[in-house]
Amino acid sequence: MKRKILITAMCLMVTLSAAGCGASGGKNTVQETSQETSSDTSVISSGSDGAEAALSASSSSESLTDQILAAPVRDGDFKIADAITLGNYKKLNLTKEIQTVTDHDITSYIESQMTPEEVTDKNAAAALGDTVDIAYEGKIDGKAFDGGSSDSYDLTLGSGSFIEGFEDGVVGMKKGETKDLKLRFPDNYYSSDLAGKDVVFTVTVNAIKRIPELTDDWVKDYTNNSISDVADYRESVRKSLTQQEEEKAESELQGEAWNQVQQASVYHFLPKEYVKNGEESFEANIKSEAEKYGLSLDEYIEQSGIDQDTYSKQKEQSGRYAAASKLLLGALVKAEKLSENSPAYQKELQKAADLYGVSTDDLISKNGKDNVYNYVMTNVVLDRIIGHARVKEKKVSSAEKTDQDLTGDYNG
Numbered sequence: 001m002k003r004k005i006l007i008t009a010m011c012l013m014v015t016l017s018a019a020g021c022g023a024s025g026g027k028n029t030v031q032e033t034s035q036e037t038s039s040d041t042s043v044i045s046s047g048s049d050g051a052e053a054a055l056s057a058s059s060s061s062e063s064l065t066d067q068i069l070a071a072p073v074r075d076g077d078f079k080i081a082d083a084i085t086l087g088n089y090k091k092l093n094l095t096k097e098i099q100t101v102t103d104h105d106i107t108s109y110i111e112s113q114m115t116p117e118e119v120t121d122k123n124a125a126a127a128l129g130d131t132v133d134i135a136y137e138g139k140i141d142g143k144a145f146d147g148g149s150s151d152s153y154d155l156t157l158g159s160g161s162f163i164e165g166f167e168d169g170v171v172g173m174k175k176g177e178t179k180d181l182k183l184r185f186p187d188n189y190y191s192s193d194l195a196g197k198d199v200v201f202t203v204t205v206n207a208i209k210r211i212p213e214l215t216d217d218w219v220k221d222y223t224n225n226s227i228s229d230v231a232d233y234r235e236s237v238r239k240s241l242t243q244q245e246e247e248k249a250e251s252e253l254q255g256e257a258w259n260q261v262q263q264a265s266v267y268h269f270l271p272k273e274y275v276k277n278g279e280e281s282f283e284a285n286i287k288s289e290a291e292k293y294g295l296s297l298d299e300y301i302e303q304s305g306i307d308q309d310t311y312s313k314q315k316e317q318s319g320r321y322a323a324a325s326k327l328l329l330g331a332l333v334k335a336e337k338l339s340e341n342s343p344a345y346q347k348e349l350q351k352a353a354d355l356y357g358v359s360t361d362d363l364i365s366k367n368g369k370d371n372v373y374n375y376v377m378t379n380v381v382l383d384r385i386i387g388h389a390r391v392k393e394k395k396v397s398s399a400e401k402t403d404q405d406l407t408g409d410y411n412g
Contacts, residue, residue, distance in 0.1 A: 067267055068324045069317060075272040083271065086331040087264025092389040094257055097396050098249040101241045105398060106234050109241060113222065116209035125172050126208050128158040132170055133207040140197050148199075152206060163189075170203060178204040190305055253391070254382045261385060262328055270323040278322025282315050329374065332381040340373065344383070348376045 116131045126132050131154050138148030157167045169181040181201040189195040212218065219233040227233045283297070290300030301311050338345060352375065353360045364372045 064263055068270075068320050071267045071320070071324075072269045073272050073275055073320075074269045078269075078271055080327065080330045080334060083267070083269050084327045084331050085266040085268070086328075086335055087261055087266070089261040089264075089332065089335070089385050090388040092257060092260050092385065094253060094260075094386065094389045094391045096249050096253045096391055096393045098393065099245045100395050100397055101238055101245060102398060105241060106237050109237055110214060110234070111211050114211045114214075114218070117212050119175075119208040119210050122175060124208055124210075125174055126157060126170055126205060128171060129156070129211070131156045131209040132173075132205055133209065134170065134203055134205055136201050136203045138199050138201045140194075140199050145194070148201075154209075166201065169201075170205070173203070173205045175205050175208055178202065253386065257382060257385045257389060258328075261332070262324070265328060265331070267324055267327065270320055270327070274323035274326050275316075275319040277319075278326075279315050279319035281322060282318035326374070329378060329381065332385070333377060336381060336384050338377065338380060342380075344380050345376060348380050348383075352376060352379075 111129075119130075133152055133154055135151050136149060136153070137144055139145070155161060155167065155170070157171055159167070161167070163183060163185060165183045166181060169179065169183075173179055179202075181203055183199050183201060185191075185194045185197050185199060187196045214230055216229045219227055219230055223233065227236060286300065287297050290297050293300065295303065298308075301308065306314075333339075340346075349360050349363075349372070352372075353363045356363070358366070367375075
């Protein structure tokens with residue numbers, strides 16, 4: 001499995017608001033909105049991995065955010081040393097937290113790969129984890145509303161896809177059973193027409209689907225006979241998930257390393273060219289996301305629940321963060337006396353090309369020279385920073401990591 005590329009420093013993007021990220025032309029209004037991430041088919045991705053998360057607005061401290069947003073923007077030639085004072089990047093104290101893979105994690109992954117099968121027992125009741133084919137109609141004050149009904153919809157119970165109380169209300173229902181669910185849309189629901197309103201959903205269960213039993217025969221079929229029994233398949237899944245957790249921990253370590261250096265640095269001004277490039281990258285990402293839903297940029301912004309002024313401010317902020325990131329990269333490159341001719345750069349460039357089975361020339365041709373340079377050089381300087389640091393490894397369980405994520409104590 002190919003590892004997702006960590007970061008393109010020039011393609012940083014401050015995402016739309018949480019409500020905006022969940023908007024789409026095809027989403028049913030009864031569903032809760034959720035932040036969606038886009039996948040980039042290019043080799044050099046502008047996705048939100050660990051280091052990029054550390055560079056984004058949501059990961060910056062209030063003081064750093066204020067500094068970047070308040071820094072003057074200057075046009076014309078400049079020296080990096082005049083624009084930024086590089087903070088301490090040597091002898092950082094870092095912790096690499098690696099999530100241990102449990103039997104529960106393995107089972108959950110395997111079940112995610114299995115296709116639910118319809119339950120034939122007419123007395124079977126829907127349970128959490130089941131996928132139910134339901135018909136439903138929602139009414140407010142006795143009147144149906146747009147997007148609040150469907151003749152057939154597959155809903156996984158416990159997924160949290162629908163508003164609070166909906167899925168719990170379906171639990172225990174049998175095939176053919178009809179039930180009224182008296183609920184309330186959240187006050188902060190993305191649709192102002194529905195927010196805070198009482199609603200009655202009349203729900204009928206058309207079918208109940210359940211994950212089949214894990215057997216040797218299923219394993220043989222799923223793996224095209226490359227694995228013959230359940231025990232060996234579970235072990236292969238354990239190894240794969242363990243590798244993923246190692247890679248994730250490394251990505252988060254890089255993000256924290258970058259974050260600490262950025263926190264310690266001082267920005268005196270931002271180059272206008274850098275800001276403009278960042279704004280253009282932001283808009284290109286938003287346009288690409290809009291195209292996935294068959295929408296124009298203006299339509300996507302409107303359905304995201306924000307106005308043009310808010311969008312413009314977010315684009316400007318994104319440009320500023322991109323400029324700050326590029327300045328920091330430039331300062332680190334200078335401090336470490338690196339260049340495209342440096343052995344470390346050439347080694348990392350070849351590594352990136354090998355990962356995707358292309359030549360270095362093809363890598364640059366497909367992704368652009370600047371994007372490749374920023375990706376490769378960012379990885380090089382991160383390796384240097386971590387090489388200078390004191391790194392402590394810590395094993396954590398999935399439960400501990402979830403708690404840290406929820407409390408905001410975990411950087412990643």
